[in-house]
Amino acid sequence: MAAVDMTGVRKKDANVSDLVFKYMRPEHLPHIWCPGCGNGIIMRDVAQAIENLKIDRNNLVVVSGIGCSSRAAGYFDCSTIHTTHGRAIAFATGIKVARPELEVIVITGDGDASAIGGNHLIHAARRNIGLTVIVMNNSIYGMTGGQYSPTTPTGDYGTTAPYGNIDRPFDVALLAAGAGATYAAHATVYHVPQAIKLIQDGIAHKGFSIIEVADVCPTYYGRKNKKGSAVDMMRNQKENFVTAAQAHRTCRSRKPGKRP
Amino acid sequence: MGKTVLMQGNEACVEGAIAAGMRFYAGYPITPSTEIAEASAVRLPQVSGKFIQMEDEIASIACAIGASTTGVKAMTATSGPGFSLKQENLGYACLAEIPLVVVDVQRSGPSTGLPTSPSQGDVMMARWGTHGDHPMIALSPSSVKETYELAVRCFNLSEKYRTPVIFLMDEIVGHLREGIEIPESVEVINRPEPEAYHAKDLAYHIAEGELVPKMAPFGKGERYNITGLLHDASGFPTNNNQIAGELVTRLMKKIEANYEDIVQVEEAHLEDAEVAIYCFGGTARAAATAMEEARKKGIKCGMFRPITIWPFAERELLPVTRKVKRIVVAEHNYGQMVHEVRRVAGDHCEVKFVGKVDGTVITPQEILQKIEEA
Numbered sequence: 001m002a003a004v005d006m007t008g009v010r011k012k013d014a015n016v017s018d019l020v021f022k023y024m025r026p027e028h029l030p031h032i033w034c035p036g037c038g039n040g041i042i043m044r045d046v047a048q049a050i051e052n053l054k055i056d057r058n059n060l061v062v063v064s065g066i067g068c069s070s071r072a073a074g075y076f077d078c079s080t081i082h083t084t085h086g087r088a089i090a091f092a093t094g095i096k097v098a099r100p101e102l103e104v105i106v107i108t109g110d111g112d113a114s115a116i117g118g119n120h121l122i123h124a125a126r127r128n129i130g131l132t133v134i135v136m137n138n139s140i141y142g143m144t145g146g147q148y149s150p151t152t153p154t155g156d157y158g159t160t161a162p163y164g165n166i167d168r169p170f171d172v173a174l175l176a177a178g179a180g181a182t183y184a185a186h187a188t189v190y191h192v193p194q195a196i197k198l199i200q201d202g203i204a205h206k207g208f209s210i211i212e213v214a215d216v217c218p219t220y221y222g223r224k225n226k227k228g229s230a231v232d233m234m235r236n237q238k239e240n241f242v243t244a245a246q247a248h249r250t251c252r253s254r255k256p257g258k259r260p
Numbered sequence: 261m262g263k264t265v266l267m268q269g270n271e272a273c274v275e276g277a278i279a280a281g282m283r284f285y286a287g288y289p290i291t292p293s294t295e296i297a298e299a300s301a302v303r304l305p306q307v308s309g310k311f312i313q314m315e316d317e318i319a320s321i322a323c324a325i326g327a328s329t330t331g332v333k334a335m336t337a338t339s340g341p342g343f344s345l346k347q348e349n350l351g352y353a354c355l356a357e358i359p360l361v362v363v364d365v366q367r368s369g370p371s372t373g374l375p376t377s378p379s380q381g382d383v384m385m386a387r388w389g390t391h392g393d394h395p396m397i398a399l400s401p402s403s404v405k406e407t408y409e410l411a412v413r414c415f416n417l418s419e420k421y422r423t424p425v426i427f428l429m430d431e432i433v434g435h436l437r438e439g440i441e442i443p444e445s446v447e448v449i450n451r452p453e454p455e456a457y458h459a460k461d462l463a464y465h466i467a468e469g470e471l472v473p474k475m476a477p478f479g480k481g482e483r484y485n486i487t488g489l490l491h492d493a494s495g496f497p498t499n500n501n502q503i504a505g506e507l508v509t510r511l512m513k514k515i516e517a518n519y520e521d522i523v524q525v526e527e528a529h530l531e532d533a534e535v536a537i538y539c540f541g542g543t544a545r546a547a548a549t550a551m552e553e554a555r556k557k558g559i560k561c562g563m564f565r566p567i568t569i570w571p572f573a574e575r576e577l578l579p580v581t582r583k584v585k586r587i588v589v590a591e592h593n594y595g596q597m598v599h600e601v602r603r604v605a606g607d608h609c610e611v612k613f614v615g616k617v618d619g620t621v622i623t624p625q626e627i628l629q630k631i632e633e634a
Contacts, residue, residue, distance in 0.1 A: 079478040090320075
């Protein structure tokens with residue numbers, strides 16, 4: 001793999017967001033994600049939300065588990081802890097209970113949060129503990145190479161669902177809301193301003209908050225399911241996602257394929 | 261002089277832990293360790309500490325590790341099935357060098373086993389339960405008084421070496437009630453912290469001649485990374501094989517090089533002994549009686565009791581194996597530590613074993629019988 005020299009980035013390239021220098025660790029960039037992956041967009045959304053809220057990095061802890069999503073923690077310039085698969089919310093609970101004055105954000109994925117870590121997710125929601133959980137939901141296990149996850153739509157393909165997924169998917173945000181989360185939101189990687197606002201409100205919320213961000217994984221989910229390029233997948237989000245209010249209005253006659 | 265109180269082993273564990281500075285407990289109910297959670301729930305709020313009952317055993321250890329990253333002394337307690345579940349994160353704490361005390365009040369296994377019956381069947385799991393090469397410290401008490409003292413020591417060792425310490429209790433001691441004198445004060449060791457904050461030292465930087473990093477607690481302004489991946493001195497993942505090898509080697513050396521400080525044993529009547537009983541934890545109580553009975557019968561019997569279970573007390577055991585004719589290993593399992601004793605004894609003395617897997621305790625008579633067997 002050709003290493004990209006980031007030393008130039010430190011000299012403040014006009015094309016690089018100020019957020020990189022303020023909230024990231026440029027020496028650990030570029031990130032490991034594939035071209036077209038939405039994780040970087042979500043990471044930027046989180047950084048922008050932190051900037052908007054003027055959170056002191058010295059009082060911020062970013063916790064992650066295992067998977068593509070969980071590499072995000074290390075790129076933030078604050079206290080960061082990359083934990084074990086599924087357990088990020090349990091580690092984060094310990095940090096928050098021990099030091100309630102710290103702002104604690106968990107960055108996780110669909111498999112990490114709702115499969116192996118599903119128990120911790122619902123119990124943290126039930127406790128209404130002051131964590132903000134950002135779920136990078138790419139509908140697949142990316143790090144291990146494209147196995148179906150609890151959010152893979154029924155009928156879709158993965159390397160372990162060669163004949164189509166027979167399971168029904170979780171709606172992770174609704175799952176958390178059902179378990180008692182006092183703030184639960186859906187966002188997408190395409191709708192950036194909305195995602196930033198939702199993440200910002202989630203962090204500011206006193207109590208448990210979860211923002212499930214519909215992510216794009218062109219490398220595995222997209223390729224396995226013939227969803228086209230990263231741009232095609234983003235366009236799909238643009239055309240098929242509606243606001244919760246719109247969804248509410250049409251809930252009795254919900255158009256197939258439209259997602260709130 | 262401290263006050264004398266009647267106390268259960270599990271309660272003494274909590275009192276010792278609090279005396280050592282424990283201010284965070286995360287746990288899940290499991291027999292026969294539940295009283296540790298119950299006593300922690302009562303006592304921690306009284307000392308401005310925190311108690312949380314988590315949704316499962318895995319969450320409990322994860323939560324305790326999380327708390328410890330902020331500089332708070334944390335503990336979790338469990339028994340066999342729960343100890344199995346905690347193994348992955350135990351390894352995480354070893355590698356990430358997060359101080360933590362994990363109590364295992366052993367019960368009869370395997371699987372759900374005999375939940376209310378005593379056992380010492382987790383000795384090898386304590387050493388090798390988590391995957392990969394890792395160091396481990398485990399201590400095992402034989403009385404309520406010693407449970408208090410060793411709980412303090414577990415925290416001190418954990419803090420000093422920034423490593424998880426296993427407090428390997430058993431149902432016999434956990435549920436035993438004895439009068440103990442609570443000391444007015446105990447020696448307390450706190451984890452190494454940076455000499456100066458914002459000194460730009462890397463979090464996992466190891467000073468010349470030292471083996472333990474001086475990491476700051478989260479929230480003190482040192483913005484560093486912790487990971488379960490093999491990492492460099494900055495705390496970030498590395499695929500550099502040399503750095504990876506050096507890290508795992510240092511973790512092992514951290515404990516090996518401090519053997520003298522960590523390993524404690526108790527020896528009784530070994531001066532003239534021809535037979536020695538090797539025992540630990542609750543079983544040592546029956547062994548002590550067996551030794552006395554043997555002496556009454558004119559058998560020169562002594563006792564070797566490791567208080568530190570891991571690292572294995574081979575430096576202390578070696579001269580014993582060269583002196584006595586026979587060692588009787590009494591442990592409450594099908595034979596686990598006996599293999600370690602045989603490794604050290606070699607051909608120098610006979611090693612006999614007395615164990616049990618039916619949930620009943622090993623009696624002094626059963627040990628005596630092995631001592632008397634020609």
